[in-house]
Amino acid sequence: MSRRADQSERLERALDGGPIPHDEETRRMLAAAGALRPGYRRSPARVRATKEAMLRAYEHAQNPLKTRDDAGTDDGLDEPEIHREEMDLPGGGHLVLTDIEAITPERAEKTAARIARILQSSEERDRLS
Structure with a gap:
């Protein structure tokens, strides 16, 4: 041999x-x-799942869903009502509050007081510098 x-x-x-x-x-x-020799083996389950996903995507691309004429009506996704409240701040400022929730007078006053304090402390810092 x-x-x-x-x-x-x-x-x-x-x-x-x-x-x-x-x-x-x-x-x-x-x-x-x-x-x-390849260092890894392909999982038959993953190969099958990938093939099925590709076929579903192809089917969806070939047969897109039909749109309804009444799409978007009575589906609960209507535009929310926007609440608006305008207030004058001490010192000549003007505040406009907007929210999708109702704005109560107490909430508006509390927000206005908070904004007034922020503006006042900002003005005091400007005078000191």
């Missing part, structure tokens, strides 16, 4: 899970064969 045939046989046995040969040349061939 020739040397090349012997190496080939040893390589085949090693690739089939047999004992690993000790000669350097066959080890290099084994390393090269290992480098050519």
Whole structure:
């Protein structure tokens, strides 16, 4: 038997899970064969799920949903009512409160007082600098 045939046989046995040969040349061939083999296996479940998702996306692109003529009516998503309250601040300022919730007089007064305090402390800091 020739040397090349012997190496080939040893390589085949090693690739089939047999004992690993000790000669350097066959080890290099084994390393090269290992480098050519993918390091991971694709999960059949993930391949199937990906294929199904691609087919669903293709089906959706080919047959888009039909729009209704009455879409957006009575679906509870109407534009909310915007509440607005205008107030004069001490010192000549003007405050406009807007909210989707009702603005009570107490809430408006409390907000106006808070804004007035902020403006007053800001003016005092400006005078000191």
